[in-house]
Amino acid sequence: MAMIYCRECGYKHSDKAKACPKCGRPTEMTLSKKINKLTNDRSMVVYLLLAWFLGIFGAHKFYVGKNGQGIAMLLMGTIGWLLILPGIAVCFWALVDFVIGLCNVSTPENVLGK
Numbered sequence: 436m437a438m439i440y441c442r443e444c445g446y447k448h449s450d451k452a453k454a455c456p457k458c459g460r461p462t463e464m465t466l467s468k469k470i471n472k473l474t475n476d477r478s479m480v481v482y483l484l485l486a487w488f489l490g491i492f493g494a495h496k497f498y499v500g501k502n503g504q505g506i507a508m509l510l511m512g513t514i515g516w517l518l519i520l521p522g523i524a525v526c527f528w529a530l531v532d533f534v535i536g537l538c539n540v541s542t543p544e545n546v547l548g549k
């Protein structure tokens with residue numbers, strides 16, 4: 436356990452504390468976690484929008500770096516329609532991704548792979 440100094444009042448306290456016990460200022464760790472959470476939430480919104488509007492082109496898959504699945508969905512969502520069935524299948528795939536994303540909004544790392 437390391438000791439750190441509060442940036443606000445200079446009080447020495449444990450780095451495990453979420454905030455300074457003397458003045459209540461959140462530690463750097465707490466602040467950066469909050470920022471990460473905000474970023475994750477925004478990413479999740481983008482993911483859901485992409486899955487909903489561009490899901491059949493695999494846009495949400497590319498967004499989270501699953502390029503292999505993204506390409507598969509892109510092919511199914513474009514030339515797949517020539518065979519009808521892959522086109523319909525990719526619609527369900529995108530819908531399933533959207534629903535799974537909705538269920539994991541509180542834990543975006545499950546979907547976004549963070």
Ligand SMILES: [Zn+2]
Binds near residue numbers: 443455456457458459
């Ligand atoms: Zn303090």
